[in-house]
Amino acid sequence: MANSNVQELTSLSDSYTQIRAAEKQQAISIAQQRNLPIKLTLEDGGVAELQRIAEDGSPIYYRTYNVAAARSTRTNHLNIGGSLGLNLDGQNMTANVWDGGHARVSHQEYDGAGGSNRVTIIDAASEGGTQLNFHAAHVTGTITASGVTAAAKGMAPRSKVRGAMWNNDVAEATAEAANGMLVSNHSYGFRGDLVPDQYFGAYIQDSRDWDNVMYNAPYYLMVVAAGNDGNQNSYNGNPLAGNSSYDKLTGHSTSKNNMVVANAQDANIANNGDLISVSINSSSSEGPTDDYRIKPDITGNGTSVYSTYESSNTAYASITGTSMASPNVAGSLLLLQQHYNNVNGNFMRSATLKGIALHTADDAGPNGPDAVYGWGLMNAKRAAQVISTNGSDSKIEEITxxxxxxxxxxxxxxxxxxxxxxxxxxxxxxxxxxxxxxxxxxxxxxxxxxxxxxxxxxxxxxxxxxxxxxKGDNTKDNYERxxxxxxxxxxxxxxxxxxxxxxxxxxxxxxxxGLGNAVADNQAPSNPTSLVASNVASTSLTLNWNASTDNIGVVGYDIYQGNTVLGTVAGTSSNVTGLTANTAYQFRVRAKDAAGNVSGFSNTVSVTTTAGGGGGTNYCDSASTNTNDEYISRVQLNTINNASGAQFYSDFTNLSTTLAKGEAQTITVTPTWTGTVYDEAYSVWIDYNADGDFTDSGEQVWSKAPSKDTPNSGTFTVPASATNGATRMRVSMQYNAIPTSCQAFTYGEVEDYTVVISNATADTQAPSVPTSLSASNVAETSVTLSWNASTDNTGVTGYDVYQGTSNLGTVTGTSANITGLTAATAYQFRVRAKDAAGNVSGYSNTVNVTTAGGSSGGCTNGISSFPYTESFENGLGAWTQSSADDIDWTRDSAGTPSSGTGPSGGAAGSFYMYVEASGNGTGYPNKRAILNSPCIDLGTVSQAFFTFNYHMYGASDMGSIALQASSDNGATWTTLWNKTGNQGNTWLEETVSLAAYAGGTIQLRFNRLTGATWQADIAIDNVRIASSVDQCAGVPAYNSSTSYSVGDRVTYNGFLYERAASSWTNIGACGTQNSNSTQATGNNAIDGPPVSGAFKIYPNPVSGSELNIALQGTTAIDFVVYNIQGQVVLKGDFTNTINVTNLSSGVYVLQVNTERNQFIERFVKE
Missing domain, CATH: 2.60.120.380 (Jelly Rolls)
Structure with a gap:
């Protein structure tokens, strides 16, 4: 990995290997003397293994932390099919796992869409072969299981894992870090009942070793389980502040640079990813460290996690603990690295990854960070959104x-x-x-x-x-917020x-x-000037430059080596390391501001590093022997302006300036006399061909005969034949005679400097900003952009056209035709000019464009065949979320997360669409959610009807919903129907005539505006369009608590029913006119809408292995059980008893299917 200190890491790995081997050998010897076990199985099924003997003689064992989980960190929103649309499953990403043994690499979950054989054991040779271990297998699956069994799917199901045992963990991790490791998981730690008291919370050698690895590998983050001693208050005989409920972290859990993970119970999460509530698992070990650092850092979910086991290729089990919370977090962090790389083309430093995770965690427990939850429950969704919105709603910078x-x-x-x-x-x-x-x-x-x-x-x-x-001055943590x-x-x-x-x-x-973008800043900073190199050594040098200015403020400078960005610094100097001896380099600098505007390049400085081993070019000596009367007090050339005292000879080669070939330069030498003013003569040489002398033709660049003048200036021009790179300049002043380059003389002084010869001065002036950007010829899939031309000192060579933050390409003129757009979609465009030297202007104004949504002549990819239905059983269909609102609609198949509001299931089928109103400031008040229909072509019909079901149950001030239509591509909207406030806990139905739009093209939308409360989950379902009268229009939905008479009509599951003497008669499907609506017999004469008590499940909650189903009046075909994420976890042919033994504790939805109906009920597995 770039910027890792590979040489130091290699040395550390060798050192740690030797130290750990010696410690292990000593421990085994002492264990044999004391009859101590080397490796043992603990009462809870975990594994412990002796590692070393502590200073006080205590045996130090690593032990697994047996506890599990992975559902509460919102990682599912990042996965393929997740709400963010990022499709992150760990493709081409690798995590490392150190544990008490190895996973079974042939397990079926380690193959799949991400490829075969995705788990590799890296230390089998040194451990005497593969050492299968249930705990290692479970942790590995929590990260990478592909989901052959859906309930066992890991955080990064297409990633790879490199596994190893814990015996030589720090040395092996050091070697892996040198090869680019990004994230590792360590679900183990010291046995708390055996370590000496001073180890609790202390920064011991183990803590330091891991920090040393991460400091030298700045892209590597170690993820560590906090431990499971939360219920053990007697292990530490001298707890911090005398509080035995705290101070339980030991070993690598007290390092600074890693991520220490606590374990929470299953969190209550809204469908949109917002945290409703969470509580800590009582077994999770508490901090803080002895110096009061905030540890643990973060909380994951590790309770009853279902994952892979080692006993066979199809073995699974559920276990609980920080051991499971840790890979839950580690796998999520791996996806964030993947996302950052997808967005930026490079991985982020581990400090950035850790910082984003802590910055976006959901606060839990008391307000602010604490020693139980750390900074709170990880929120991978919010972390990914911060990466996605960097440069607008958020800002992420890596700075020196x-x-x-x-x-x-x-x-x-x-x-x-x-x-x-x-x-x-x-x-x-x-x-x-x-x-x-x-x-x-x-x-x-x-x-x-x-x-x-x-x-x-x-x-x-x-x-x-x-x-x-x-809140105050934090002197302990290397994370501050x-x-x-x-x-x-x-x-x-x-x-x-x-x-x-x-x-x-x-x-x-x-x-x-929490950043705003009320007014766009399009002005780039001025170019940095006077870039110079100094302190040029064999592998390093220092760059300095003059600061840029900006209308808002410069936030940093990007340092370029050639065309490669080395990094960003906040000040006007940078120490560049890791160079190669006796090698030519070119450097330049660009300034940037908070809005992302970037200046043109500074001048280019060319530098040749010195030869290694103290070598380099040797120059002849020259010096005076007396400076009592006169000396050189100042030398000025280009960016060199050096004042100095009296010396016989001064080596100022750490000072340098760049001289361009063909450009005239002026050098000024100022003498100082201590008493009498004498005649002084001057000479300056530059070793143009860098051959170690000043004797070649033209290398004496200026001289002046004896005089009492002060200061003294002369001009010279660097010849085209000069060798590029760093070379020596000598300045000499002698009393009463012009000195030679290697002369020893009595009165005067000699000074040496470094000059860097470069080609003709680079163009560093950026073009002016393009102005008056506008859009025309706006069609469904294309638009034309036009703007006023920029100006530049050497000429504009092209314009980069941006859609949002994406560069669509370069054009040479002042217009661009943009194609491949989506109809009825909002876009933002802007433009930047550039010249041949690579200087880039600031952005033009931003133009907002919404593409056409169809025309009166018909729709592109629209709806033109009727009847049309959509009940959202397989996604949104052709309906789309608007980008011009505040929050999104959510697809759900069970009850909404908020109590006392929303439906318990769909109006037709399982799924429906609703708006989650939870979250003061995020879900309410006055938050708008818009769901857009596809384009609807009514050009061939004379009348049309739009029918839908809606559910408005909650508080009286729950807000409103409106059905609106547009016939001008979304420019204006007409309200066709609206409702406000609580309408009861039932699905209602509405039919709206579209006759006014017959013969044309329209788009519909549901426009939801939340009220003043969270108890306001409004839902819609079963939308239909028919070109004839809907026979269900105005007919109420069936209600089991209503008493019906013969002849009454109701709607149920999309059909119209009429009450007969002892049964219901199916008249026909809603949305169509049934011309043969006679009294039905046979299969049409059904029990119709279920009566109270016809469908029942028990016991609920179910704590045993069997869930019973009672169903009357109809024949069931099969059943499906869904978890709260909508995933199928159990299904089969219908029986009156379902075995739920393998279901983890939680909330589930049972769906029983008959020939005509579906029965849906929620149940709890304890």
Whole structure:
């Protein structure tokens, strides 16, 4: 992985291997003496294995944390078919697993759509072959199971896993990190009943070793189970602050740079992914660390997780614990890396990945972070959305802060959401501290983030005690977050550091959410100027430049080596490392602002690194022997402006400037006399061919005869024949005679500098911004864009055309024809100009375009055949979510998550569409949700009817729903029907005439506006269009609590029924006119709508193995059981008893199918 210190990682791996081997050998020897077990099975079925002997003689065992789960982190929204449309299943991604043994690589779940044999064992040779282990198999499946059995599907079902045993974990992980490992899972830790008390919460050698690995591999994140000692309050004889319910983390769970995971019960999650409620599993181990760092970091779900087992290729089981919560989080993090790479073309640093996960976690427990949940329950959906909206609603930056620098950025809040700003960094490994409850911080580089507005400063969260938190100066954590509630207006976010930074700099990641885009900033910063290189060594150098300016503010500078971005820094200098000795390089810099506008390039600086091993070009000596009377006090050339004191000879080769061939340069030398003013002579040489001398023709670039002048200036031009790269310049001043290049003389001084020879000066001026962008010829699938031309000092070569943030391509003129669009869809376009040197202008104005949705002559891919029906059983059909509203409609097959509102099932079939109103500020009040119909072509009909079912049950102020029509491609909408407030807990039906639109083309939409409460889940289902009168129009739906008389008509499951003397008669399907509606007999004379008591299931909840079904008056064919995600978990031919033994605890929906009807009931498995 780029930027990993591979050399250091290789050295660490070798060292850790030797240390662990020696510790293990010593432990085995002592164990044999004490009759201690080397490996044992624990009472809960877990496995423990001796690793080493502690300083006080305590045996240190690794043990598995037996507990499971993976449903509450919203990862399903990222998967293929998820609500975000990202289709992330871990394709081409790999996770590593260290555990108490190995998974069975031939298990059926490790094949599938992601490929065959996706699990590899990397240490079988050193472990004496594959060591099958149920725990390792279960963890592996939680990450990567393909879903052959749906209930066992993993977080990243198309990913690969590289597995290993825990015996040499840190050394093997170091080697894997050097080869690009991104995420690893470790669902094990120390046995709490055997470790010495001082290990609890302490930053011990294990903690430091893992931090050292991650610091040298900045893209690698270790995910660790917190442990299952939450109910064990006696293991630690000296808990922090005397509170035995806390201070239970040990070993690698107290590292700084990893992700430590707590375990929650199954969370109550709304269909849109919002958290309703969650509680911790009481077995989850609590923090914090002894220095009061916020550990655990985050919470996953690890309760009753169903996953793979090792005993056969088809073995599965459910287990519980942080062991399962950890891979739940690890697999989700792998998908976030995949998403970031898909969006940006590169992976993010582990600090960025960790920072986004903590930034977007759902707060649980007390307000703010704590030592139980950490920062809260992971929300993979929200984390993915932050990545998707980077540059608009959110901001993600990876920045380098040098010692003494300050980073700041000004942002506008969106005025709706809280403004959150967080920083995360991979800190240098701290000092080992084995003291009991020592509060000495493990933090080395202490960065700080603050948010200010006017005279108000907002500070980050921190722990103030074992059970308390607050806001203030955080001196312990390498993750800080500032929350500004009810934010509005403009804020400044500032990042600083305390003391000096170890190694001179610190990479950090900045995440900001709650941003607004009221006014687009299209102005790019000015170009950085006067880029120079100094401190040129064999593998490193320093770049410096003059700051750019911007209308809002520069947020950073991208450093380029050739055309490759090395990284971003906040200040005007950068230390470049990892270069090759005696090699020529070219560097340049671009500034950027918070809106993503990028300046043109700075000048290019060409540098040749020195030869390794202290070698390099040797120049002759030249110096004076007396500076008591006169010396050189200043030399000025291009960007060099060096003032100095008296020396016989001064080596200033750490100072450099770039000189372009063919350009005139002026050098100025200023003398200083300590007393009498004497005549001084001057000479300057440049080693143009870099051969180690100044004797070649033209290398004496300027000289001046003796005089008392001050200052003294001369001009010269670098010849075209000069060798590109860094070379030596010598400046010499001698009393009363022009010096030679290698002369030793009495009075005066000699100074050496570095100059970098480059080709003719690069063009760094960006074109002006294109103006007056407009759209014309707007059709269903195409549009024409036009704009005014930009200007440039050398000429504009093209314009990049953007759809949103995607570059569609380059055109040379000032117009572009955009094709391949979707009808009736909103788009945003903008344009940037560029020149031959690669300089890019700022963005033009943004033009908003909605493509045509059809014409009066017919629809493209529309509905023109009737009758038409859609009951959403297989998705949305041809209906679409609007992008011009606040929230989306949700497809569901059971009851909605909110109590006292919404239907319990569909009006026709299982599924229906509804709007989830939960979440003050997100779901209500006054949040709009629009569901668009396909284009409807009524050109061949003289009349038409639109019929649908609706369900409006909840609070009286639940808001409204309207059916609207547009005949002008969505430009205007006419309301055909609307309802407001609670209409009762039943499906109702409405028929609306479309006769006014016969002969033309229209589009319909359901326009839902939420009210002042969450108890407001409005649903629609069973939409139909017919070209004749709907015989069900105005007929009420069947209600089991109503008493009916002969001749009464009702609608039920899309059919019209009439009450006969002792039964119901099926008149025909709704949406059509039945011309033969006579008294039906035989199969048409049915029991009709079920009467009360006709369908019943018991016991409910069911705690045993059998669920009983009572069904009267009809014959059932088969049954299906769905989980709350809508996935089929059980099905078969109908019997009166269903075996539910293999179902995990939770809520399910049973559907029983008969020849004409479906019976649906929800049940709970305990």
């Amino acid at each position: 802060l040098n010692s003494g620098q300050t980073y700041s950025v000004t942002v506008d809040s969106d005025g709706v959401n809280d403004l959150l700003a967080s920083i995360s960094w991979t800190d240098i490994a701290g000092s080992v501290n084995n003291g009991t409850n020592s509060g000495t911080p493990a933090l080395v580089n202490d960065l700080d983030v603050r948010v200010t507005k006017g005279g108000t400063t907002f500070s980050p969260w921190r722990l103030t005690g074992v059970t308390t938190n607050g 500032v929350d500004v509630a009810n934010a509005s207006g403009t804020y400044t976010i500032t990042v600083t550091h305390k003391g000096s930074l170890s190694s001179g700099s610190q990479n950090f990641s900045l995440v900001i959410t």
